[in-house]
Amino acid sequence: MVMMWEHARSFLLGALAVVLLQKAVYILSPQIGQPDVPIRRSRDEDGSDDPSTYSVIIVGAGAAGLSLAGRLERAGISYVVFEKDEPGSAWENRYDRLHLHTVRGISELPYWRFPDWTPTFVSRSFLAKYYRAYAAFHNVKTHTEEYTSGKEFEGKRVLVVGFGNSGSEMALDLWEWGAQPTVLVRSPIHMLPRSLTRVFGHMYDVMRPLPPWVHDSGRDLIYSLVWGDLTPYNISLKKTGFVTDIVVHHKAPVQDIGTMALIKKGEIAVIKHEIDHIDGNTVHFADGSTGTFDHILLATGFKHNTGPYSRFLPSDVVAQLPNEHNVVSSGQEVPHQKRLYMLGFNDYMGRLAEINRESAHIVKDIVAKKYV
Numbered sequence: 001m002v003m004m005w006e007h008a009r010s011f012l013l014g015a016l017a018v019v020l021l022q023k024a025v026y027i028l029s030p031q032i033g034q035p036d037v038p039i040r041r042s043r044d045e046d047g048s049d050d051p052s053t054y055s056v057i058i059v060g061a062g063a064a065g066l067s068l069a070g071r072l073e074r075a076g077i078s079y080v081v082f083e084k085d086e087p088g089s090a091w092e093n094r095y096d097r098l099h100l101h102t103v104r105g106i107s108e109l110p111y112w113r114f115p116d117w118t119p120t121f122v123s124r125s126f127l128a129k130y131y132r133a134y135a136a137f138h139n140v141k142t143h144t145e146e147y148t149s150g151k152e153f154e155g156k157r158v159l160v161v162g163f164g165n166s167g168s169e170m171a172l173d174l175w176e177w178g179a180q181p182t183v184l185v186r187s188p189i190h191m192l193p194r195s196l197t198r199v200f201g202h203m204y205d206v207m208r209p210l211p212p213w214v215h216d217s218g219r220d221l222i223y224s225l226v227w228g229d230l231t232p233y234n235i236s237l238k239k240t241g242f243v244t245d246i247v248v249h250h251k252a253p254v255q256d257i258g259t260m261a262l263i264k265k266g267e268i269a270v271i272k273h274e275i276d277h278i279d280g281n282t283v284h285f286a287d288g289s290t291g292t293f294d295h296i297l298l299a300t301g302f303k304h305n306t307g308p309y310s311r312f313l314p315s316d317v318v319a320q321l322p323n324e325h326n327v328v329s330s331g332q333e334v335p336h337q338k339r340l341y342m343l344g345f346n347d348y349m350g351r352l353a354e355i356n357r358e359s360a361h362i363v364k365d366i367v368a369k370k371y372v
């Protein structure tokens with residue numbers, strides 16, 4: 001016990017030192033700031049919509065497209081963003097109670113900070129407005145995921161399939177609205193309380209150059225201090241370190257915002273077996289057990305790696321995009337495809353933070369290679 005306490009104390013002191021250092025780096029960093037210089041219009045002078053008149057064409061006005069647009073605007077490089085829906089529409093259509101799981105300082109678009117009054121974890125609706133406002137200053141051409149709230153499920157037995165950030169939050173939301181949620185958690189997961197992210201959210205940037213095993217070595221200690229043994233609750237935690245999972249497999253840990261406490265209290269049930277088949281309201285699981293549900297919600301993931309780009313990029317190019325771990329390498333020129341860049345597929349500090357970093361690399365690369 002004494003040994004454990006000593007390990008815990010040195011870990012926390014070390015982590016605190018890293019956080020303070022990182023905060024100092026963040027405050028001094030010129031990377032993100034208010035739009036303090038007039039925004040230069042990069043639209044070509046005749047106001048033409050012809051893509052060939054722009055140096056860079058961006059497909060999609062989500063975080064990735066807007067981040068790159070902001071940096072190109074600042075660099076004075078002409079660009080156009082094509083958006084099939086509305087800027088930030090992905091956030092407009094997600095479930096009501098969604099808030100970012102990453103802290104606000106690393107989730108902003110370039111040169112435009114969130115206002116001081118925004119909370120540490122920004123809401124979905126605020127983010128959608130922020131993206132729309134950002135798009136209004138940039139050259140954007142416009143021409144779940146269905147789950148919006150647990151309100152309509154009051155009193156119902158609901159099976160939530162999948163326990164990523166969305167699945168765990170939906171279960172909580174359903175319980176808050178008076179439904180009886182059960183979650184299906186098929187495989188081992190990584191999960192951290194969001195309170196840890198609040199405190200250590202900036203820390204990873206400083207630790208980035210260290211090999212993943214250094215980050216991962218704290219896993220056993222953190223999990224035993226934070227969660228204890230979760231097997232009685234049908235939840236297995238991954239044995240691999242969570243940083244390795246993020247870096248190699250681009251899988252972010254679940255940020256727990258209270259679901260685990262409800263699971264421990266028995267308010268939210270957990271099933272760990274796959275669904276074998278569904279017969280009316282009865283779900284038959286692979287171990288032979290059954291359950292009766294009024295609704296089944298799929299929270300099995302938003303596909304990032306087989307994204308919409310496969311509809312407009314040639315299939316031989318799409319085939320080249322995944323790396324050996326079957327995730328898209330992003331933030332750099334696609335190998336053997338001059339002038340094609342993918343943006344927004346890394347998870348290390350959260351996708352939005354990585355998008356911010358990658359968009360800066362891309363603009364530098366475009367300029368260095370004299371593509372514009």
Ligand SMILES: Cc1cc2nc3c(=O)[nH]c(=O)nc-3n(C[C@H](O)[C@H](O)[C@H](O)COP(=O)(O)OP(=O)(O)OC[C@H]3O[C@@H](n4cnc5c(N)ncnc54)[C@H](O)[C@@H]3O)c2cc1C
Pocket residue numbers: 059060061062063064065066082083084085086087088089090091094098099100101102107165166302308309312343344349350351352353
């Ligand atoms: C529920 C959820 C919660 C998340 N929480 C966090 C978090 O807390 N922190 C974090 O860092 N990351 C988070 N992420 C990840 C982050 O949201 C995404 O990585 C980020 O939004 C990706 O931005 P994007 O621009 O690549 O894609 P999107 O935001 O999906 O935007 C893509 C845009 O492209 C448009 N488009 C698609 N195809 C075409 C086409 N052919 N022509 C024109 N336009 C097109 C779409 O309409 C859309 O507007 C979360 C993701 C989800 C799903």
